[in-house]
Amino acid sequence: MGTIPETMLAWTKMRPEEDGFELIEHPIPSPEAKEVLVKTLSTSICGTDLHIWKWDDWAKSEVPLGTITGHETCGYVVAVGSSVNSHKVGDFISVECHLADWDCPRCEEGNAHICENGSIFGVHSNGAFAPYFTILASSARHNPPGLEPRHASMQDPLGNAIHTLTGGPVKDSTIAIHGLGPIGLFAVDVALQMGASKIIAIDWDNQYRMDIARNLGADLVLGKDDDVQAAIFEATGGKGVDNSCEFSGSSAALANAIKTTRMGGYLNILGVYGSEPKVPINDIVFRYLHVKGINGRRMWATWDTMQELMVEGELKIHDVLTHRFPPNAFKTAIRLMLSGECGKVVLDFN
Ligand SMILES: NC(=O)c1ccc[n+]([C@@H]2O[C@H](COP(=O)([O-])OP(=O)(O)OC[C@H]3O[C@@H](n4cnc5c(N)ncnc54)[C@H](O)[C@@H]3O)[C@@H](O)[C@H]2O)c1
Ligand SMILES: [Zn+2]
Ligand SMILES: [Zn+2]
Structure with a gap:
């Protein structure tokens, strides 16, 4: 996995205006007790990211300025918090961006995707238009062997x-x-x-x-x-x-x-x-x-169905995933999404 640097450059919503993104230097986050630190493999751009780019009324009310956005992502665990025993360094995970407390009536009835105390990774808190991110271990879904790594960030919209x-x-x-x-x-x-x-x-x-x-x-x-x-x-x-x-x-x-x-x-x-x-x-x-x-994805019934289809089925994900860019082309990628002349657009961090 290599040594973890002390700082990173991450796309951060800085100004309350259209675009308003800057590549800002941040310290590499340390995982809290229940979190893992992940080295980003790739992060896809979502329609939600376009709302944040345009800074519409929804974005103004939900996204704190200074947030590193990006929520459709995958990568390799490079450090684990003190109470995590479900994950280890080297695990390949994808993010379920609906963060849940697993403790409220909605979570208990099997609807963690609409947790009463939920929030969204990369919208309400820092996300993954960045080379590293931290995420609750309970929201870091292990990817099965046989899943094409270049398709792993796509599981949120899929x-x-x-x-x-x-x-x-x-x-x-x-x-x-x-x-x-x-x-x-x-x-x-x-x-x-x-x-x-x-x-x-x-x-x-x-x-x-x-x-x-x-x-x-x-x-x-x-x-x-x-x-x-x-x-x-x-x-x-x-x-x-x-x-x-x-x-x-x-x-x-x-x-x-x-x-x-x-x-x-x-x-x-x-x-x-x-x-x-x-x-x-x-x-x-x-x-x-x-x-x-329909809101989000069932945890984990939707993911189970999806990963079976991705590994054993014949999905043509590569036909929908039309463009890949390096992270420094973030603004070009967003403008392509705004034009509509694309399917899914992905930033490759590694
Ligand atoms: N509920 C959730 O959890 C959730 C999560 C993600 C996205 N969304 C929403 O799902 C929708 C799909 O997301 P996306 O990123 O694929 O959307 P998108 O905005 O990229 O695509 C919408 C498509 O609808 C087409 N369209 C416009 N008017 C139409 C009409 N009258 N009839 C048929 N098609 C029409 C557009 O040309 C465009 O190709 C969006 O509304 C998005 O906000 C909801
Ligand atoms: Zn999304
Ligand atoms: Zn809950």
Whole structure:
């Protein structure tokens, strides 16, 4: 593992404005009793990082200035806190960014991803756009042998996709994926692997991502030039799909999803909406839909499913993961994400 230096350069949100990031020298953090110190292998850029870059109202209310951001990450344990016996130096881990206390009623009922005292690594506290980070050992998930290290940081958004899809039936079922950002694209890939009978992938106007969905194997790809609702009914014998997943954060897409889920079908919503969406609520009632909000990943059921698929399945992660950059190209990478001409974008620290 080599010797651990005393300081590091880390991308830090310093100024309350768009961009506002600087490469700042920080001491290498020491792990607290229940933490591990990790040498970063790679950190992916998430839509959340774009909110922090733009410094919108959400970012202003959640992210303390001076925070090292970045939460989709993996790396090698290089030191362990005094009470950690679950991890040892050399372990290869990925971060579950929803930090939980494992002690509240939500954690006790198996919903640690919505812990009542939870916080988000790399948003509320220092994260991993940095060569080293500390993390609670309980949030440092061991990666199984056989998992491609260059894909290990991707498990946060891939897990979002799996958690959303599995809110309804997937095998032998018709699925609509609304929104083909990185998470929607991962969902297309996973639905195929899990044996969906038909996958309809819908974006607005991002041709780059619609092409990726086609290459992944979506049966039908729709965009703003199509009558999305009519096309979904036509493709499903007039019934609508068994399982609609909303990954766009657009209220128009949410309305399409509600209108085109079959009677008694499943609608799983991961998208986050800028303003209160106006939706056809009576369709939810009369179509007898099972509607579910999805947050984060189940600990650890989603991770178990995901790692089995990653090691034993034939996911085409490399098709969704379109760009890799060195850490000093952080700003170039963010600007590429803002352009939308990409799938998942990753910074390689080692
Ligand atoms: N709930 C959670 O835990 C959680 C976690 C991560 C991300 N999210 C949210 O999930 C969503 C997906 O994240 P991402 O990073 O993949 O998204 P993204 O913003 O990169 O992609 C969204 C895509 O939706 C497309 N789109 C826009 N309008 C559309 C419409 N009317 N119909 C269909 N597609 C449309 C856009 O062209 C874009 O390609 C976002 O809303 C994000 O905020 C939620
Ligand atoms: Zn993320
Ligand atoms: Zn809790």
